[in-house]
Amino acid sequence: MTEYKVKSSNSLVFELTKNEIIIGNLTYKSWFKFSAEFDLSNSKYQIEPKGFWGTTIELKEGEKILLKFRMNWNGDIVIQTYFNETKVGYIFKHRGIFKESFVLTDEAGTELLVMKPDLKWYSMNYGYQITTSDTFDTFIGKDILLMTSLHCANYYMSMMMAGM
Template sequence: MTEYQAKSKETLSFDITKEDQLIGKLIYKSWFKFNAEIEMAHNSKYQIEPKGFWGTTIELKEGDKVLLKFKMNWNGEILVQTFFDGIEKDYIFKHRGIFKESFVLIDQKGTELLVMKPHLKWNWMNYEYTVTTSDTFDALPHREIILINSLHCANYYMSMAMSGI
């Protein structure tokens, strides 16, 4: 098990750390769009962009190559597909609870890979997150990208919930 922190230093970006070491950043282009950029601590960069007419499918790309995509289904779960190293894997990212709310990422076998707990920062009116990952998640080869994308999924969910969709 590993614990990560996702903290917003300013309203449009989050720093993701493990034991006070920067893992990467999630940087949004503007408040009202789902376009973002991921900057990893080892200097690789990825773009997150909505696709399709309604922009309901979100893609994570390295250059022109789609590495991951997700979309919300009819019951509020976010279906995540990864395409790392030419291998497709499916995950479900979902909201859990009301009073002790959290998000979970589950693999195809139903294994909980991570639990993300939001903490509202009233002075900034935004969220910070504590993320606890399982040993199964810790063994994934592209876990840091999946972790930061999960943060984007949580923000996406919160945005959709606030807009009433």
């Protein structure tokens, strides 16, 4: 099991750390947009909505599509990765209202990571506590999945804030 923290300096920039060491940064181009980019280990990745309604979101490294995700009819986010030319599916879902968290599971329903939001009411910035499973820690592309999960959690959080 590994612990990560996410801090936001504002609503557009999020920093993922492990043991106080920066793993990556997620930066949104503007508020209310799904377009973003993140940096990991000297690599840049782009997150872009695709299609007429922008319901499918792609994550690319240059022109290469590494994963796609979309919201399911029940509010879960279905993620398809294409690491090493192998297609693997995951589900990202919101859990709870008062003790809310987000969970990433594999296709069999095994929990791979749990994210707990930490809202700073005075600044309206929020961060997350992330705990990953031992299985997740062995994944190729785990840092990309972490950053994608952060993007998915931010999507949910922005939807909840809009409803307030």
